[in-house]
Amino acid sequence: MENTHTADRYEAIRLRNQLCFPLYACAKEVVRRYREPLSPLDLTYTQYVVMMALWEFGSLTEGELGEKVRLDSGTLAPLLKRLEARGLISRERLCTNERKLLISLTEKGEILKEEAVHVPEAMRDCLDLQEEELQQLKQLLDKALTGMTSR
Amino acid sequence: MENTHTADRYEAIRLRNQLCFPLYACAKEVVRRYREPLSPLDLTYTQYVVMMALWEFGSLTEGELGEKVRLDSGTLAPLLKRLEARGLISRERLCTNERKLLISLTEKGEILKEEAVHVPEAMRDCLDLQEEELQQLKQLLDKALTGMTSR
DNA sequence: CGCTGTCTGATTGTGCGCAATTTATTATAA
């Protein structure tokens, strides 16, 4: 027993035994593969996620938007300024509460949604997994994420 | 049919229907949670991954190391310089091929391995999943990663 | 009214992450 323990002393810090490393590597690879289908829209993956939130939920304050896409103000503020500079969104203070910044789609931003519907098709076969495995993976990730949010 | 198609036109770009978003969000959250257990070692998650590769495989060229941890020279070069500046690794050109840069652990870097063995314990309950689910998740991610690498 | 504390974003600083380009070295081929 002691022997086994000694032999396995470093087993837990082997790369191949990590769960988080493939998670981290897989996420990076997927984001990298979004680049091509997103290039006609001239959006990064993160910008695409932000736009999806706005397409789905309409106008949101920066805080609400940050919750949806899980980004803080340090990332979101400059990103939103870039989207505003391109005329895709507007940023305006609420008159009822000047602290809050309301993010809304411009017409140009709304129109971009039409091009965006083709992105998921282009990404369909990105992960070489069966339909059942994809669902299983999504379910596990959603569960993991929920578990981490509530703690 | 046409009706259904029209109604579901934007279904695929809803945040909640994305597979890649929870993957991306989950990976970020996990990396964030590594911060605390890694702070005694004064390593970022990426640096930890690089050190794991060196602890496991010994000396590697920058190129080989990059393959193991899936990082390119643009990320790796400055990261390795920071680790070298802290005395954890050495960087030296091979005399047989001056293009290649051999990365090796210093004694200090080797010693850090002893502290690192406690990191996985601290992260054990990070993901609120059953043992079986964790294995399933790892298996799916490994498969997805393999599938993306070979294409 | 003025004080105090909280709320909401903005800013700052450091470190990835990666495409694209550059530099230096080695291999090859005319």
Next chain:
DNA sequence: TTATAATAAATTGCGCACAATCAGACAGCG
């Protein structure tokens, strides 16, 4: 044996990502 091509890192440029800090706005209380 020079040209030429391939290789391996380094550098550049831009955009996240996030902790920490800052600043303005609001709410509530004396």
